[in-house]
Amino acid sequence: MPKQVDHQERRETIARALWRVVEQRGVGHLTMREVAQEAGISLGQLQHYFTSRQAMIAFAMDHATEQTARRVGLGLERLGEQPHPRDVLRLMLTETLPFHADARATSRMSAAYVLEALHDPEVHAKARADLRQGRDLVEQLVRRAIADGFVAADRDPVVETDLLLALTGFTTLMELDVLGPDQVRAAVDQYLDRLFA
């Protein structure tokens, strides 16, 4: 199905153009006109793929989430058959934080998406569902780590999950060069060491 492949490729090209607009010019420039220009297509062609700005942003966000999941998947392969839950959580955290260009692109996209969500109920509902899904995944990991004796039995899985998710707050500190990548890695490692003590 070569036509469908082209279609998907074109959508990915658009998603990447959208990220570049956010990254280089800021979310204030996130209009269909500027994204079309950045992607090197006409506004009409862009509207063929996305009927609204919201739909375009939702796709770009999904694409970013998929890219992160793909990177985590590749990392998991490197961890082998039965990875330690500490390594799995560390991988998920470090692929979510802006430690490298791809992760930075997706994390900036996320930040723009959250700001959109604050004044757009449709984007809010989708962002919330996505984040809840991510949270559920982490909670499953934490519960299994407790059940398997990797984490102390008196730890509350809900609280531990919420605290792990809150550590994505390092994103802003890294983006503004308040903390360097090594300092953040040290803090994340220290945190996980204590959780798995």
Added chain:
Amino acid sequence: MPKQVDHQERRETIARALWRVVEQRGVGHLTMREVAQEAGISLGQLQHYFTSRQAMIAFAMDHATEQTARRVGLGLERLGEQPHPRDVLRLMLTETLPFHADARATSRMSAAYVLEALHDPEVHAKARADLRQGRDLVEQLVRRAIADGFVAADRDPVVETDLLLALTGFTTLMELDVLGPDQVRAAVDQYLDRLFA
């Protein structure tokens, strides 16, 4: 000096109008034209106070920081003469997170500001300096808490400070209704209990 008071009042009115634009319409609408309209003044009048969009945003951000500092100051008064460092850190965290309308307004303003910083070196430099100053304040508190025996002597003050700052990551989880305020309070309390164990 009645004239100077008016001047300051007008600037605060503009800052509040700017926050409303960010809150209700999104950062994509953060132009001098839209802020002037929201503040009920002409674009020319706005330009009398701020020569550029950046200068206007920087002032609004400073105003937000001052408002947060003021709320923390009021909370400190309620804590009495020699507050426990745990209570001071809890106060700083809970006044930074969007637990109530004022804190939500300042935290949204911050999020918009960080996104601006990503593609504007001037805003980046200022946001970085502001956040570093906030970080230094927290590190002083943590160091004193260790020196005074409230926190175990083997805790690394730099790592502990960084982890406390990372907990501002709860902002996104609260804004997207992934976590309710009570759940976040429980996680913050649990975290501080462990730090001051």
